Amino acid sequence: MENLVYVALFAPFVGSLFASLFGMSERKMFVGYVASALLATAFAASATLAYNLFTTGEVIHVTMMDWISAGDISIPFGFVIDQISVTMMVVVSFVSTIVHIYAIGYMDHDKSFNRFFSYLSAFVFSMMVLVMSDNFAGLFIGWEGVGVCSWLLVGFWYHKPDQAREDNPSISPSWAANEAFIMNRIADLGMLVGIFIIYWNTGSLQYDEVFAQIPYLSDTILTTAAIALFIGAMGKSAQFPLHTWLTDAMEGPTPVSALIHAATMVTAGVFLVIRANPLFAETPEVSFFIASLGTFVAFYAASMALVERDLKRIIAYSTLSQLGYMFAAAGLGAYWIALFHLAAHAFFKALLFLGGGNVMHAMHDELDLFKMGDLRKKMRGTWIYMTIASIALAGLPPLAGFWSKDAIIETAFNEHTYILWIMLVITAGMTAFYSFRQIFLSFHGEDRHTALGFHPHEMYKFVLVAMSPLAVLAIITGWFMGAYKGFIYQLGEGVQYEMSEHTHHLATYLGLIVIFFAVSGIVIAYLKYARTGEKAWKRNEEVEQGFFYKLLKNQYYVPKFYEEFITKPYAMISEVFWTKIDLKIVDATVDNIAKFFYSTGDKTRAMQTGNLSNYLNWMAFGGVLLLVIAAISAMIG
Amino acid sequence: MIGLSHYLIVSAILFSIGLVGVLRRRNLLMLFFATEVMLNAVNIAFAAISHYYNDLTGQMFAFFIIAIAASEVAVGLGILIVLYKKYGSLDLDDLASMRG
Numbered sequence: 001m002e003n004l005v006y007v008a009l010f011a012p013f014v015g016s017l018f019a020s021l022f023g024m025s026e027r028k029m030f031v032g033y034v035a036s037a038l039l040a041t042a043f044a045a046s047a048t049l050a051y052n053l054f055t056t057g058e059v060i061h062v063t064m065m066d067w068i069s070a071g072d073i074s075i076p077f078g079f080v081i082d083q084i085s086v087t088m089m090v091v092v093s094f095v096s097t098i099v100h101i102y103a104i105g106y107m108d109h110d111k112s113f114n115r116f117f118s119y120l121s122a123f124v125f126s127m128m129v130l131v132m133s134d135n136f137a138g139l140f141i142g143w144e145g146v147g148v149c150s151w152l153l154v155g156f157w158y159h160k161p162d163q164a165r166e167d168n169p170s171i172s173p174s175w176a177a178n179e180a181f182i183m184n185r186i187a188d189l190g191m192l193v194g195i196f197i198i199y200w201n202t203g204s205l206q207y208d209e210v211f212a213q214i215p216y217l218s219d220t221i222l223t224t225a226a227i228a229l230f231i232g233a234m235g236k237s238a239q240f241p242l243h244t245w246l247t248d249a250m251e252g253p254t255p256v257s258a259l260i261h262a263a264t265m266v267t268a269g270v271f272l273v274i275r276a277n278p279l280f281a282e283t284p285e286v287s288f289f290i291a292s293l294g295t296f297v298a299f300y301a302a303s304m305a306l307v308e309r310d311l312k313r314i315i316a317y318s319t320l321s322q323l324g325y326m327f328a329a330a331g332l333g334a335y336w337i338a339l340f341h342l343a344a345h346a347f348f349k350a351l352l353f354l355g356g357g358n359v360m361h362a363m364h365d366e367l368d369l370f371k372m373g374d375l376r377k378k379m380r381g382t383w384i385y386m387t388i389a390s391i392a393l394a395g396l397p398p399l400a401g402f403w404s405k406d407a408i409i410e411t412a413f414n415e416h417t418y419i420l421w422i423m424l425v426i427t428a429g430m431t432a433f434y435s436f437r438q439i440f441l442s443f444h445g446e447d448r449h450t451a452l453g454f455h456p457h458e459m460y461k462f463v464l465v466a467m468s469p470l471a472v473l474a475i476i477t478g479w480f481m482g483a484y485k486g487f488i489y490q491l492g493e494g495v496q497y498e499m500s501e502h503t504h505h506l507a508t509y510l511g512l513i514v515i516f517f518a519v520s521g522i523v524i525a526y527l528k529y530a531r532t533g534e535k536a537w538k539r540n541e542e543v544e545q546g547f548f549y550k551l552l553k554n555q556y557y558v559p560k561f562y563e564e565f566i567t568k569p570y571a572m573i574s575e576v577f578w579t580k581i582d583l584k585i586v587d588a589t590v591d592n593i594a595k596f597f598y599s600t601g602d603k604t605r606a607m608q609t610g611n612l613s614n615y616l617n618w619m620a621f622g623g624v625l626l627l628v629i630a631a632i633s634a635m636i637g
Numbered sequence: 638m639i640g641l642s643h644y645l646i647v648s649a650i651l652f653s654i655g656l657v658g659v660l661r662r663r664n665l666l667m668l669f670f671a672t673e674v675m676l677n678a679v680n681i682a683f684a685a686i687s688h689y690y691n692d693l694t695g696q697m698f699a700f701f702i703i704a705i706a707a708s709e710v711a712v713g714l715g716i717l718i719v720l721y722k723k724y725g726s727l728d729l730d731d732l733a734s735m736r737g
Contacts, residue, residue, distance in 0.1 A: 610733035616668075617660050 001052060005062050005079055008045035008089060009132060011038040012096070012124035019118035027113035032104035035117040039100045039124060043093035050086045057490045059083075061134060068137070075205055080134035083491045087339055088131035088271055091346045095263040096124045098466055102354050103255040105463035106361060116156065116253070123149035127264050131271060135205040136195045139272070143236065144188065146265045151181040153260060154252040169559065170248035177252075180245040187235020187242055194228030197221065211278040219283075226279055226286040229272060237269025237323050240297050244559050246320055250312040254357030257312060262319045262353050263346035270326040270342055274335045277494050281333065288417075291331025295412070295420045295427075298324030300556075302430040306437075307552045311356050311367045314438050318393060319349055321431060322405075328424060329408040332415045334497040336488045340481060341404035344392075348400055348474035352389035352435075354467055358382040359442060362456035363449065369438060370539065371454070374447040374532075378456045381464040383443045385471050390439050392474045394432035394518045397511075403478030406511050413510055414503040428514050432521030440529035446536045644685035651678035665720070665727040669713055676706050 015038035019031045053059070060081040067077040081089075100120060107113050126149055130142025155177030162172040170176045199205055201221050202213045214222065233239070238246035249261050260266070273280055273290065280287050298321045305317035322345050329338035360367055362379060376383040392399040395406065405428065412421035449456065458464075489496050499507070529537045543549055554560060607618060651674055658671025680699040687695025721727055 611729055612732065613660070613663060613729045620656060620660055 001049065001060055002062050004045040004049050005060060005081060005132070006064075008042045008049065008093065009079065009125070009128050011042040011045070012093075012121045012128060014038055016118050016121035016125060019114055019121060022114040023118055025114065027108075027111065029104070031114045031117050032100070032107075035121050036097065036100040036104065039093065039097040039121065042124070042128070043090070043097045046086065046089040046093045049081050050090050053081065053083065053086050054487055072203065075135060075137045077138065078134040078206070079132040079138075080207070081132065083488045084271075084274055084339065084495070085131050087343055087488070089128065091343045092124065092127050092131065092264050095346050095350045095470070096120070096127075096259055098470055099255045099259040099263075099350065099354070101466040102258075102357070102463055103253075105460040105466075106255055106357055107253065110253075112156070116153075119149055119152045119156070120255070120259070123153065123260060123265070127268075130268055134207055136198060136207070136210070137205050139275075140191065140195060143191065143232070143268065146260070146268065147181065147184045147188070147236075150184075150249070150260050150265055151177045153256040154180055154249045156253055156256065157251070160251075165559075165563075169555070170251050173251040176245070176248040176250075180249050183242050183245045184235045187232050190228045190230075190235070191232020194225050194232060197225045197228060201225075207275070211276075214278055214282055222279060223283050223286060226276075226283040229276060229279070230286060230290060233269030233272045234293075235269070236272075237266050237327070238320055239269070239293055239323065239327065240300060241558070243297065243301070243320055244555070244562065247313050247316045247555070250310075250316050254312070254353060254360055257316070258350045258353030258357065261316065262349040266319060266323060267326070267342045267346065270323065270330060270338055273327070273330040274339050274495075277330075277335045280330070281494065287331045287333065289331070291328045291412075291417065291420060294324040294327025294329075294331055295423050296324070297321070298328065298427045299423050299430075300324075302427045302434065304552050304555055305434040306430060307549055308434075309369050311359060311369055311372075311438060311442065312353075313367075314369075314434060315349070315353055315356055318352075318431065318435060321427060322349065322393075324427075325405060325408050325424065328420060329411055332411050332417065332420075334408070334411040335495045336485065336497060337404065337407045337411060339488065339495075340484055341408060344400040344404040344474075344477045347470055347477055348389045348392035351385055351467060351470040351474050352393065354470070355382050355386035355389060358459040358463070359386075359456075361459060363454055366454065369441040370448065371452055372442040372449050373445045374443070375449070375456055376443040379443075379458045381458060385464075385467055386443070387439055388471050388474055390435040393435045394522060395428055395514060396432075396518055396522075397515070398475075398478060400474050400477035402515075403481045406514055407481070409514055410499060410503060410507060410510050411497070413506070414499045425514055425517055429517030429521040432518035433525050434521075436522045436525035437529055440525055441537070444530040444532075446532055641685055641689045645682055648678045648682040648685070651675075651681065654678075663729045665717055665729060665732075668729075669710065669717075673706060673710070676702055 015035040018038075019035050022028050022031050049060070061078065062081075063076045063078040065077050066074070068075040100117070103116065103120065107116050110116065123146060126142050126145025128142070130139055130146060133139045133142060155174045158174045158177075160172050160174075162175065165171060170179075195205065198210055201217055202210050204210055204213075235242045246261060246266065250257055252261070280290070301317045301320035301324065305314050305321070308314045308317060322341070326338045326341050326345070329335075329341060358379065359372070359375065359382060362375070362382075363372065366372075388399070392401040395401045397403075409421060409424045409428065412418075412424050503510075531537070544553075551557070607614070609615075655671045655673075655675030655678060658674060659668055662668050662671060680702055683695040683699040683702070687693060687699075717727060720732070724732060726732070
């Protein structure tokens with residue numbers, strides 16, 4: 001079993017190294033095949049480990065080597081395979097295998113094909129380190145690793161020129177990559193502080209040892225540590241106010257958006273909260289804040305998705321919104337439900353994104369929904385996949401999203417946090433509306449693209465076949481919720497969560513309310529966008545000039561606010577520091593020292609007359625000077 | 638009574654004369670003479686102090702200096718002759734070929 005752990009961990013790493021050998025050379029198909037095969041190996045290993053854990057319930061601890069040991073510090077490179085990490089491993093390796101195969105088709109015209117695979121596999125390796133590590137230090141390494149890979153991949157098309165913010169809110173891939181990296185850096189500082197606080201007070205970073213000491217720590221320390229760790233989670237999972245990077249990160253290639261910015265990396269924050277559940281369980285105020293923030297983000301992101309025209313950005317908003325749901329569940333103590341929603345979400349969201357990638361590929365990188373319409377005749381496979389994914393996202397039974405999301409909404413009811421419950425229910429309706437608005441605008445209604453000169457074509461067959469496991473999982477994952485519950489309950493009381501009797505009785509009605517909201521969202525979207533002929537959807541300039549539309553369209557002016565009140569003042573301060581302090585003080589000091597030596601040299605050069613007599617005079621002068629100094633120092637000394 | 642300090646004063650005066658000679662003279666040959674004066678000023682000091690402490694080391698040192706001075710003059714004069722043959726002058730102001 002121990003070997004399987006290493007296979008799951010290092011197969012992606014080997015794939016990355018292999019692909020990087022060909023990083024500078026032209027496209028080589030076998031690079032994609034090898035990387036995908038290695039990812040499939042990692043998935044097979046993860047699945048075996050999961051099966052083994054399911055049947056025997058034995059948690060595996062592996063210590064690969066001593067990593068840092070100096071004085072009292074001892075941080076081994078260790079990995080733990082328990083119910084939480086194995087869930088993540090299976091999800092990550094599974095989705096990334098499919099995304100790798102998908103990318104062979106999607107990136108086939110890109111001249112940096114090989115480089116892409118080396119980054120993508122490196123990302124999977126970092127993510128594996130993140131989820132498998134048995135201590136906070138290893139988690140942090142993986143955390144930073146995925147951050148770097150995200151930066152590399154968002155900025156993959158770094159050669160694209162900058163555009164004005166009015167034309168493209170994310171300006172350019174390199175801009176978006178930097179934004180994502182810097183925002184994560186801000187949050188990572190919080191996370192690092194949290195890790196320091198933990199180490200300072202417990203003397204260890206191993207999860208087991210840290211959590212064993214929690215009862216002996218004061219509330220203040222626990223709360224500070226929980227807040228600091230959650231700040232890290234907020235950055236990685238793009239929670240308000242550090243959320244703007246996620247939608248801008250859509251500048252990256254679509255497989256990247258599907259893998260990193262929907263299914264895996266952005267869920268790392270949720271994973272952290274679940275992983276550190278003994279800590280968060282002891283800090284109810286922080287947990288309640290997490291739940292409230294999650295609910296707020298769920299609603300906030302969904303509202304922005306209502307008016308968005310960019311296909312990928314809508315999916316990005318829905319990711320943001322679903323992450324909010326996960327945090328709501330985790331904050332309310334239903335850790336296993338959060339983890340289950342994370343897994344289900346990974347499947348249907350990756351499917352949705354990859355379908356979006358097909359549309360983008362077919363439309364020659366055009367993402368504006370207003371320029372599509374009636375694509376289903378030309379892209380039947382993609383249409384089916386995206387409809388399945390959207391139903392799952394909207395939360396209609398019996399697809400995956402219904403079970404997990406309904407459980408979260410039920411949790412909010414169960415905890416008597418009715419405001420959160422109402423907001424989550426409304427958000428469920430909004431989710432259904434915007435996801436079907438997108439489906440109807442792109443695949444149904446009037447044909448708007450032919451007039452604009454687009455001739456869409458379906459994606460390669462093998463890509464569609466490769467996507468089918470995701471579609472199957474998007475449908476069936478929810479049916480295994482009971483089995484999964486039993487699986488994760490083996491881990492102990494920390495992750496167990498049961499609805500009260502009262503909620504249990506009302507569960508059917510609660511579910512029906514959610515379904516009612518979702519269905520009405522879909523019906524409204526259908527009436528507005530899907531019809532053809534007389535009642536076909538038309539752009540309404542009046543609405544687009546309205547206050548709410550503009551507010552939502554401009555993302556509540558948050559990016560604008562950041563630009564005006566953070567970026568620009570920062571640039572101004574930097575300018576001042578550069579011209580006033582750097583040039584006038586730091587550089588000037590260094591320059592003047594050099595100038596001093598130049599000028600003294602220039603002046604004393606006159607001594608060099610070539611006349612022996614003058615030299616002798618100087619020599620005598622020096623001798624006398626030394627004598628005088630010696631005499632003076634003798635007198636003083 | 639002539640004491641140690643008298644000898645040392647004579648030595649200092651001689652040394653100063655030699656030093657001024659080194660600094661002021663322009664003729665290389667005169668420079669040599671001035672150096673000899675300085676060396677002998679030191680010799681006087683050595684001999685006097687050696688006598689004062691009843692220690693022969695100083696006088697031995699003076700002999701060494703005389704011997705070395707003699708050989709130095711021999712070598713120096715040789716160089717001077719070569720210089721004179723080459724430039725036709727021993728004036729230091731004419732020999733400033735290393736001007737920077």
